[in-house]
Amino acid sequence: MNTGVLTVNPGSNSLRLDAVEVTADFSPRLLDSRHTGEPPTSGESLRAFDEFLERHRSVVRGVAHRLVHGGRRFPRPDLCGRDTVDALHELEPLAPQHVPSTVQLLQRAGHAAPELPQALCPDTAFHETVPEAARVEPVPERWREATRRFGFHGISYAWALRRTGELLRAPREDLDVLVAHLGGGSSVCAVRAGASVATSMGLTPLGGIVMARRSGNVDPGALLWLLRHGQVSLDELNDSLYGESGLYGLSGGYSDDTRELVAAANRGGAAAGLAIEVFCGRAAEGLAAMATHLRRVDAVVLTGEIGWNQPEVREGVCERLSPLGVPAGLSGNRAEDGVISRSGESPPVLVVEPREELQLASESVPLFDDVAR
Numbered sequence: 001m002n003t004g005v006l007t008v009n010p011g012s013n014s015l016r017l018d019a020v021e022v023t024a025d026f027s028p029r030l031l032d033s034r035h036t037g038e039p040p041t042s043g044e045s046l047r048a049f050d051e052f053l054e055r056h057r058s059v060v061r062g063v064a065h066r067l068v069h070g071g072r073r074f075p076r077p078d079l080c081g082r083d084t085v086d087a088l089h090e091l092e093p094l095a096p097q098h099v100p101s102t103v104q105l106l107q108r109a110g111h112a113a114p115e116l117p118q119a120l121c122p123d124t125a126f127h128e129t130v131p132e133a134a135r136v137e138p139v140p141e142r143w144r145e146a147t148r149r150f151g152f153h154g155i156s157y158a159w160a161l162r163r164t165g166e167l168l169r170a171p172r173e174d175l176d177v178l179v180a181h182l183g184g185g186s187s188v189c190a191v192r193a194g195a196s197v198a199t200s201m202g203l204t205p206l207g208g209i210v211m212a213r214r215s216g217n218v219d220p221g222a223l224l225w226l227l228r229h230g231q232v233s234l235d236e237l238n239d240s241l242y243g244e245s246g247l248y249g250l251s252g253g254y255s256d257d258t259r260e261l262v263a264a265a266n267r268g269g270a271a272a273g274l275a276i277e278v279f280c281g282r283a284a285e286g287l288a289a290m291a292t293h294l295r296r297v298d299a300v301v302l303t304g305e306i307g308w309n310q311p312e313v314r315e316g317v318c319e320r321l322s323p324l325g326v327p328a329g330l331s332g333n334r335a336e337d338g339v340i341s342r343s344g345e346s347p348p349v350l351v352v353e354p355r356e357e358l359q360l361a362s363e364s365v366p367l368f369d370d371v372a373r
């Protein structure tokens with residue numbers, strides 16, 4: 001029997017709501033979608049949420065939330081219980097652009113549709129397989145637990161890996177692949193024998209490669225210097241690293257969107273050109289570092305909104321990976337997931353459309369099936 005799921009994906013600057021149907025053999029199919037371009041708890045997004053829930057509550061079996069930070073408390077997808085909200089409050093400061101929205105939307109759905117069970121699918125769960133050596137930061141032992149690396153975009157990586165297995169006709173557990181999720185938030189991941197073994201984000205979704213508005217890694221000494229001598233408060237530093245950096249900061253506040261930046265760079269805009277160059281450079285560096293965790297590179301997989309629809313960025317990343325044998329000369333955008341390097345070239349470069357809603361639905365259906373009606 002097919003099961004309907006309403007999925008909720010609060011991003012840093014948007015809210016994605018989807019109704020998905022999952023078949024008995026776990027093939028998900030999209031029924032309806034609503035994406036807002038506003039922060040997930042803005043008036044417009046909350047209105048969209050209420051309407052979407054009302055429209056689908058009688059046909060779905062439950063609500064599945066993407067929980068960006070699962071911390072130690074939520075290592076795998078789970079149903080919400082009585083103490084869930086308290087546990088989530090503790091995780092809020094670790095993913096301040098995401099977890100507070102999940103708490104609010106979870107409570108809202110609980111009040112509006114109390115008959116529906118709700119599930120939390122952590123982005124961090126995919127990285128539970130990362131070994132200790134790639135989990136720890138090189139700091140004094142007394143800080144080890146507090147700085148533990150988690151990694152994010154796991155829902156997207158899990159979907160990309162599933163699609164890679166299907167496209168290459170290979171069992172997932174045999175695959176060693178480099179994956180980049182390039183979007184509002186961006187990260188890279190090493191998947192070895194079908195499991196995550198390293199990723200660029202750590203304790204929070206602020207670290208790693210350059211993002212739309214987040215900085216990624218910055219020399220910790222530079223941050224200390226700014227705090228001591230740069231006349232910035234801790235709050236200003238936090239807000240600027242999360243909201244005014246990345247592509248937006250590099251382009252002098254021109255845009256956080258690669259479509260606008262590529263167009264401006266083509267017209268000769270130096271700041272836009274620099275932003276694209278640094279973005280591609282850091283993503284390629286991140287992927288090259290990830291290769292050190294693999295036995296071989298079976299494929300390079302590009303996903304996320306930018307990975308999916310910005311050919312100039314894909315080319316800029318792959319061209320920089322030529323010392324690893326990664327082919328450039330890729331084909332442009334396509335309507336379906338698939339190989340974009342020329343046939344016969346190895347390792348193949350693949351694009352996979354980010355479909356976090358389909359993965360969320362697949363992960364939550366077994367939980368809803370366990371709930372007695």
Ligand SMILES: Nc1ncnc2c1ncn2[C@@H]1O[C@H](COP(=O)(O)OP(=O)(O)O)[C@@H](O)[C@H]1O
Nearest residue numbers: 011012013014183184185212256257258259305
């Ligand atoms: N070429 C692009 N296509 C789509 N989004 C882009 C592009 N370049 C930059 N972006 C940024 O990525 C965001 C979309 O990615 P997504 O992961 O859905 O956002 P969110 O961070 O809200 O989850 C946009 O809001 C924009 O900031």
Ligand SMILES: CC(=O)OP(=O)(O)O
Nearest residue numbers: 011012152184185205
């Ligand atoms: C974890 C993260 O950065 O998510 P998003 O890309 O949706 O902002």
Ligand SMILES: [Mg+2]
Nearest residue numbers: 011012183184
């Ligand atoms: Mg997103």
